[in-house]
């Protein structure tokens with residue numbers, strides 16, 4: 001884990017003091033709301049549907065047990081006993097009081113955390129693969145690069161007032177678990193023929209009102225040029241991105257309007273024109289930062305555990321947990337455990353203070369103190385010894401966190417939607433809950449296989465619906481919630497935007513529509529190994545359209 | 558169309574409603590129902606003064622109607638705001654008996 005140096009700590013502490021003064025002045029009436037709003041947003045504090053909402057950054061989704069305990073304490077003392085983990089690997093508190101936020105930020109600073117740049121038209125929390133450092137297929141740990149980008153972009157004077165928010169994701173494995181092609185800049189760690197580390201650079205990805213998959217602007221960017229090249233992209237965007245229409249202000253629109261070739265040419269020209277020495281990233285600096293992320297010294301163990309095998313044989317639910325939530329670690333005899341925050345019938349991503357404490361304890365006892373947050377709104381215990389799995393499972397089960405559904409149809413991403421969000425047009429959480437209840441976490445869900453359902457409560461697409469295998473977008477039509485379904489989206493290395501299947505469905509009928517889609521897939525798949533996405537890519541929309549609108553009475557047209 | 562005036566209390570963000578006495582109440586049922594546009598305009602002006610005095614933020618009028626003898630916000634968004642999250646009945650005004658008196662918004666399959 002990265003640890004703050006004196007500079008970092010002084011910087012974050014100074015921000016807390018500054019915000020405390022701003023809040024005091026606001027409460028005393030010395031600042032108007034118009035004057036104060038940009039300050040509170042710069043510190044992650046929104047005004048939402050019911051109350052203020054504080055979004056806390058979890059850089060690249062990595063945190064330790066001590067930090068998780070602090071998040072639990074904040075939930076308990078300053079909020080309503082829970083928090084919501086988001087698709088950007090952050091945590092949101094839904095009920096903080098403005099007068100308490102300086103104290104909350106001070107609590108966060110005491111464990112090297114903050115809420116800076118979790119809002120506003122700046123470079124947001126840099127996200128990364130949640131299996132970073134442990135994945136089998138990893139070329140290099142993406143987190144040192146994410147940390148370097150975080151340091152470089154924090155309060156960057158040139159890029160604090162961009163045309164719009166700007167999101168960067170880094171993936172270090174061959175399989176993209178960070179959805180990099182849905183980001184303004186997506187960085188894929190690669191090796192060139194000489195074995196040197198660098199990045200394939202994607203620009204202009206983004207979801208929202210006008211979704212685009214990122215386009216590759218560089219097949220190999222040498223590691224040392226990382227900051228210089230990212231700066232060149234930001235410069236071109238800062239200068240040319242539209243500021244007259246916020247719906248057209250993201251770099252994806254600039255890419256679309258200018259075309260890939262033109263934008264690429266401008267980025268390269270900007271990059272060439274600058275003095276390379278100014279933003280050179282020397283290997284020593286990469287090594288210095290990478291040292292913080294060195295894997296823990298794991299004792300080599302047998303790749304099979306008798307204890308686990310015995311439990312698997314007699315406990316079907318444990319066997320399901322092994323199959324769905326446990327992934328091999330690159331160190332033999334160790335595994336990566338996905339802690340599903342999708343218990344059937346509960347809000348995706350919500351975690352109570354007691355559950356946070358339980359995960360912190362488990363991390364300390366069994367995972368070298370480390371925890372990850374995934375963009376899929378789950379938690380990860382990254383370094384668990386295989387033989388400890390029964391104990392970890394039992395303790396997770398005792399706090400309602402052993403749902404064996406990772407990657408399955410009930411492991412749904414859902415944004416807060418109309419239950420919490422001031423911008424929402426429809427609810428998303430209860431739709432997720434109902435779908436999860438319909439398919440459960442047992443034999444039915446396992447038979448369906450890997451299937452990513454993603455739900456957003458408005459066109460802003462925080463629930464990543466465009467890249468869901470089944471995507472659901474909640475809209476409002478004539479005062480009623482309406483749900484538009486897209487199929488075939490994907491957020492991995494073969495990223496694709498889902499295709500709209502047809503007219504939308506009512507709140508009542510949307511779950512039935514998903515059921516029809518799943519039944520159609522089950523009926524047409526070549527065999528059980530053909531996933532929903534593979535089958536969709538083979539057959540296209542037609543059979544699903546037919547099932548939804550011609551044969552079924554479920555549609556609302 | 559009748560309206561009520563709502564806002565968030567500055568210091569803690571709690572949703573509040575303007576009463577007939579021009580005070581702010583956490584209870585939806587204390588809201589003054591304004592029968593016409595003129596009344597809404599006058600009440601909004603009073604609310605704006607409270608915003609200027611830094612008591613509340615984000616003042617706006619919400620259209621309400623009477624359903625089964627109870628005053629309720631017309632729009633789903635406002636109904637959820639006045640009651641609390643439909644997925645957490647233990648939170649928000651509904652948990653304290655301060656939400657609209659009408660039946661709760663349906664969540665599950667009928």
Ligand code: SF4
Nearest residue numbers: 415421424457458462
């Ligand atoms: S997608 Fe819309 S409703 Fe959902 S969290 Fe984002 S802004 Fe809110």
